[in-house]
Amino acid sequence: MLYDKDIREPLFDFLEERFGKIRIIEEKRMGRSRADILMVLEGAVMGLEIKSDADTYVRLSRQVRDYDRYCDGNYVVAGSTHGLHIGEHVPEWWGIITVEAAAEGPDFYVLREAGRNPNLDxxxxxxxxxxxxxxxxxxxxxxxxxxxxxxxxxxxxxxxxxxxxxxxxxxxxxxxxxxxxxxxxxxxxxxxxxxxxxxxxxxxx
Structure with missing residues (x-):
């Protein structure tokens, strides 16, 4: 089982390798939610919500609304226990990154790329x-x-x-x-x- 603390640092390395120039801002208050990660790109701000194997979907609908107000696009980073069903809990324009435990550390896979967020304010x-x-x-x-x-x-x-x-x-x-x-x-x-x-x-x- 992977917890949030197991995911974060390896995730930052994965994002830097995938997107190039980035800046990570953690735990940013947005509306009624606190974003796990804001990833600054050239010309865009992306939100990333981590749902580790220990997390539930209780607050996710509210978090989705808040992320969508502030970010150009969003990803949910889902542990293996959520991998099969996470797409049912986020809008179609949200990207999905799955993470699984592997011998050399967490293994990340982009299941769905983030699309343009139509609800950006x-x-x-x-x-x-x-x-x-x-x-x-x-x-x-x-x-x-x-x-x-x-x-x-x-x-x-x-x-x-x-x-x-x-x-x-x-x-x-x-x-x-x-x-x-x-x-x-x-x-x-x-x-x-x-x-x-x-x-x-x-x-x-």
Missing amino acids: LKRKLGLLWRPELVHIQELNKLPGYKEKSKKFVVEKILEKVPADLLAVQISEELFERDYTAIEETIRAYREGKGKKVRKKRVKT
Whole structure:
């Protein structure tokens, strides 16, 4: 039996070998769900939900809805106990990667490639970015600063002014360049630029 902890690191190696340039973001809150993995590609963000042999389908329908709101495409990574039936529990546009225990470690097989997600909400996907990252996208596209406006307002303006195909590339680039070790400094610099008092707090990814 394979557990989540047995699957993750070998899965990252498999994804890198298959997709080339990627960045992995783990345990990202999206709506009411916490995505196991966001895989950043050039021009796309893919979600991966792990269903190990120890997992059930209890939360999967809700997770599918949340992943579909934020990601360009999605995969479910299913342990061997789910292999025969997992396709009944995810939409036809979801890809399926099966994983089985082997002597040399977990063995991965792409049972079905992910298709284009028809339910992507670009507003929610853009909302994955931190405010300083949105500022950089505004600068790249020569948009006003909107420094006193809310993040929601800025997101809507970016969506209004920037073509979707270009924006997809820019979102990926921001996520590729994200530096989690510098998050407090980055946000502090942004807030000080707005003339606001900085409060120290724990930042969740």
